[in-house]
Structures are given as C-alpha cells and as structure tokens.
Amino acid sequence: MASDLFTDAPALPTADDVRAAAELLRGVAHRTPVMTSRTLDERLGATVFFKCENLQRGGAFKFRGAYNAVSRLTDEERARGVLAYSSGNHAQAVALTGRLLGVRTTIVMPEDAPASKIEGTRGYGAEVILYDKETQSREELAAQLSQERGMSLIPPYDYADVVAGQGTAALELIEETGPLDALLTPCGGGGLLSGSALAAQAASPGCRVIGVEPELADDATRSFRTGTVQSVRNPPTIADGLRTPALGRITFPLVRAHVSDMRTVTEAGIVEAMRFLWTRMKIVVEPSGAVPLAALLADPDAFRGMRIGIIVSGGNVDLANACQLFGA
CATH class of the missing domain: 3.40.50.1100 (Rossmann fold)
Structure with a gap:
C-alpha cells in the first residue's frame, strides 16, 4: 500500500x-x-x-525517547497522565518514565505481545489495555482513550x-x-x-x-x-x-x-x-x-x-x- x-x-x-x-x-x-x-x-x-x-x-533504547518526551510536558499535562501504544519496548519505557516522574501511565498493547514485555510494563506500574490487532487499530484505540481520559498521547516514534x-x-x-x-x-x-x-x-x-x-x-x-x-x-x-x-x-x-x-x-x-x-x-x-x-x-x-x-x-x-x- x-x-x-x-x-x-x-x-x-x-x-x-x-x-x-x-x-x-x-x-x-x-x-x-x-x-x-x-x-x-x-x-x-x-x-x-x-x-x-x-x-x-x-x-x-526506547527509554531515552520516552523520558525526553514526558519530561518536556507541562505540569498540567503530566497531572492528566500519559497514554501510549506499543508492542513492548516503548510500553515499558513510558511506564518506567511514569514511575520515575510520578506520572500515571496507560499503555495499549497487542494481545500477542511477548509476555515478558507485558509483565514488565505492568511491573513498572502502568495500566495495560490489551487489544486484538487483527480487528482493532491501536492508533484509533489510543486516540479514543486519550480523548476520553484527557491523557497526553506519546506515540512510539512519530513524535x-x-x-x-x-x-x-x-x-x-x-x-x-x-x-x-x-x-x-x-x-x-x-x-x-x-x-x-x-x-x-x-x-x-x-x-x-x-x-x-x-x-x-x-x-x-x-x-x-x-x-x-x-x-x-x-x-x-x-x-x-x-x-x-x-x-x-x-x-x-x-x-x-x-x-x-x-x-x-x-x-x-x-x-x-x-x-x-x-x-x-x-x-x-x-x-x-x-x-x-x-x-x-x-x-x-x-x-x-x-x-x-x-x-x-x-x-x-x-x-x-x-x-x-x-x-x-
């Protein structure tokens, strides 16, 4: 395409x-x-x-981008929390960054993501929302959740x-x-x-x-x-x-x-x-x-x-x- x-x-x-x-x-x-x-x-x-x-x-390496991005949000944006989507590494990076900076994080991850990455993301304190990548778009789901919850969206690369x-x-x-x-x-x-x-x-x-x-x-x-x-x-x-x-x-x-x-x-x-x-x-x-x-x-x-x-x-x-x- x-x-x-x-x-x-x-x-x-x-x-x-x-x-x-x-x-x-x-x-x-x-x-x-x-x-x-x-x-x-x-x-x-x-x-x-x-x-x-x-x-x-x-x-x-994803920690570098996630920390740089979240750190540059305003205090008001951080207070509303951060949302991201990822198959694993950006997910863990945002979750870890959130824990370090005291920012609430929600991560959209595919159901078939490696179990170690899902567990790692949860271990850093993030809420993990799983989706079926065959029937759902992670971008659309994340955008919907970001709007509903008022959270700042930090995508994995296009930012x-x-x-x-x-x-x-x-x-x-x-x-x-x-x-x-x-x-x-x-x-x-x-x-x-x-x-x-x-x-x-x-x-x-x-x-x-x-x-x-x-x-x-x-x-x-x-x-x-x-x-x-x-x-x-x-x-x-x-x-x-x-x-x-x-x-x-x-x-x-x-x-x-x-x-x-x-x-x-x-x-x-x-x-x-x-x-x-x-x-x-x-x-x-x-x-x-x-x-x-x-x-x-x-x-x-x-x-x-x-x-x-x-x-x-x-x-x-x-x-x-x-x-x-x-x-x-």
Missing part, C-alpha cells in the same frame, strides 16, 4: 534537539557500554562497535521529542569511538533511525547511516526507494519491535533527507545474528536488536575495511521464544 507525501508536517527535530536531549538524560539514562568482537572483525574485515542499548533502563531522545544513543557511541564510516540501526517506525541520522550528521560528518528491517516488514525500505510512504499490516516477522505499519509524518522526511541507504534481512539471518551475539559476545539481544548485524553478515564485502557502528536496540526477549528460535 502507498500514500501521497505528507503535507502540513509538524516541525522536525534537529541535531541541536538531540544534544539538548542528551543533557536532559545525563545522569538518568544509562550510558550503555560499547562492545567489540575480534572474531567478528576478522570475519568481516571491518571494525565493528556495538552500542549495547539492551543494557539501557527498561531493556531498550519530535521521542526522535531527539533516541538519537542520543548514536551521539554517545560516536563520542566514544570517534568518526565512523557507517552506522546501522534497526528500523520500525523510524524513530531510532531518524534520531541516529541527526546525531551522526553532526558528530561524524560523512558517516553513512543505514536502516535495516526484516524482509517481511520492508515498508520503510520501499518508502525510501519510492519517495512515497508504503505500509504493511501485521507483518509476521520474529522481530516484534519492527512490526510498525509505516514511517510517520516526522520520521519519513527525516529518513529521506538524512539516511544513506536501507537494507532488508531474512528471518534466518536475524536468528543467525542473534545466535552470534548470544553465544560469542554474551549479549542477550532480542530479534529486532540483531537486525543490523544480520545485514553485515549477509553482505560483508560491502563493509570491508570500514569502521562501523551498530545500535543494539534492545534485549527484552521472551526466553521461551528465544529457545524455540535457537532450536533448543
């Missing part, structure tokens, strides 16, 4: 907004470690740096302060590693990819920013190539964090303007990348977080001799599902 280019788009975040978010998050978000693998570098003929956002608060917050992970990575030749991030709705592109443009000019998504959920890649917003509906990829239907009114123009390329990977490739990260690097990563490495493993010649950054987006994996994927 395709739609026309967005009109009357809201103001887009800038690299200055990413820097401002970094200051706000200082001392609140974890400055996650950067890891390397000599085995992988020798295999690829490249130098690869992994920004381990699986070790971020809430288990994913300027969320995008700016997500970009701080790439900013930290480049501050630690120095200039990069390429930066690869997973892409669902494009929040992490957009924010990372803004950060890289400012901190490492000349760095090629590449978004990676599953072949089964390739809407952003098609949007990037065609110049019109393409969509998917409930793609059956194991990368549950990347099942978003389309890029948004903020993320689409940012991706088009600042991203160098998009790539897709197979489901088998995602599992192979997960297996390497778990067994060789001892990094517990969910399928979505393994997607960028899958792109490197699938086409190493394209990156030979480069200094490459990868955002490991999250580690909120359901253990039973992971065992199934690994054939245990």
Whole structure:
C-alpha cells in the first residue's frame, strides 16, 4: 500500500534537539557500554562497535525517547497522565518514565505481545489495555482513550521529542569511538533511525547511516526507494519491535533527507545474528536488536575495511521464544 507525501508536517527535530536531549538524560539514562568482537572483525574485515542499548533502563533504547518526551510536558499535562501504544519496548519505557516522574501511565498493547514485555510494563506500574490487532487499530484505540481520559498521547516514534531522545544513543557511541564510516540501526517506525541520522550528521560528518528491517516488514525500505510512504499490516516477522505499519509524518522526511541507504534481512539471518551475539559476545539481544548485524553478515564485502557502528536496540526477549528460535 502507498500514500501521497505528507503535507502540513509538524516541525522536525534537529541535531541541536538531540544534544539538548542528551543533557536532559545525563545522569538518568544509562550510558550503555560499547562492545567489540575480534572474531567478528576478522570475519568481516571491518571494525565493528556495538552500542549495547539492551543494557539501557527498561531493556531498550526506547527509554531515552520516552523520558525526553514526558519530561518536556507541562505540569498540567503530566497531572492528566500519559497514554501510549506499543508492542513492548516503548510500553515499558513510558511506564518506567511514569514511575520515575510520578506520572500515571496507560499503555495499549497487542494481545500477542511477548509476555515478558507485558509483565514488565505492568511491573513498572502502568495500566495495560490489551487489544486484538487483527480487528482493532491501536492508533484509533489510543486516540479514543486519550480523548476520553484527557491523557497526553506519546506515540512510539512519530513524535519530535521521542526522535531527539533516541538519537542520543548514536551521539554517545560516536563520542566514544570517534568518526565512523557507517552506522546501522534497526528500523520500525523510524524513530531510532531518524534520531541516529541527526546525531551522526553532526558528530561524524560523512558517516553513512543505514536502516535495516526484516524482509517481511520492508515498508520503510520501499518508502525510501519510492519517495512515497508504503505500509504493511501485521507483518509476521520474529522481530516484534519492527512490526510498525509505516514511517510517520516526522520520521519519513527525516529518513529521506538524512539516511544513506536501507537494507532488508531474512528471518534466518536475524536468528543467525542473534545466535552470534548470544553465544560469542554474551549479549542477550532480542530479534529486532540483531537486525543490523544480520545485514553485515549477509553482505560483508560491502563493509570491508570500514569502521562501523551498530545500535543494539534492545534485549527484552521472551526466553521461551528465544529457545524455540535457537532450536533448543
């Protein structure tokens, strides 16, 4: 499916907004470690740096955007509470942020979201409302609830302060590693990819920013190539964090303007990348977080001799599902 280019788009975040978010998050978000693998570098003929956002608060980079967004609401808006929709990582991030800031949170989640993510969201104190994604639209349900309850809606990616917050992970990575030749991030709705592109443009000019998504959920890649917003509906990829239907009114123009390329990977490739990260690097990563490495493993010649950054987006994996994927 395709739609026309967005009109009357809201103001887009800038690299200055990413820097401002970094200051706000200082001392609140974890400055996650950067890891390397000599085995992988020798295999690829490249130098690869992994920004381990699986070790971020809430288990994913999403905490950065959620905290930045909720923190910038007015006192009156916070008092009315915050509502979000998510398959898991943004859900937990908003719930955790609400607990830290004393803000009531309600999260709309699909019934088939990983149990660990539903439990984690509830554990942070949020009210969870489950919906059937085959018969209901999370956007419509969230909009209805937001209006009925008077709560501020913080979407998972198409929100300027969320995008700016997500970009701080790439900013930290480049501050630690120095200039990069390429930066690869997973892409669902494009929040992490957009924010990372803004950060890289400012901190490492000349760095090629590449978004990676599953072949089964390739809407952003098609949007990037065609110049019109393409969509998917409930793609059956194991990368549950990347099942978003389309890029948004903020993320689409940012991706088009600042991203160098998009790539897709197979489901088998995602599992192979997960297996390497778990067994060789001892990094517990969910399928979505393994997607960028899958792109490197699938086409190493394209990156030979480069200094490459990868955002490991999250580690909120359901253990039973992971065992199934690994054939245990």
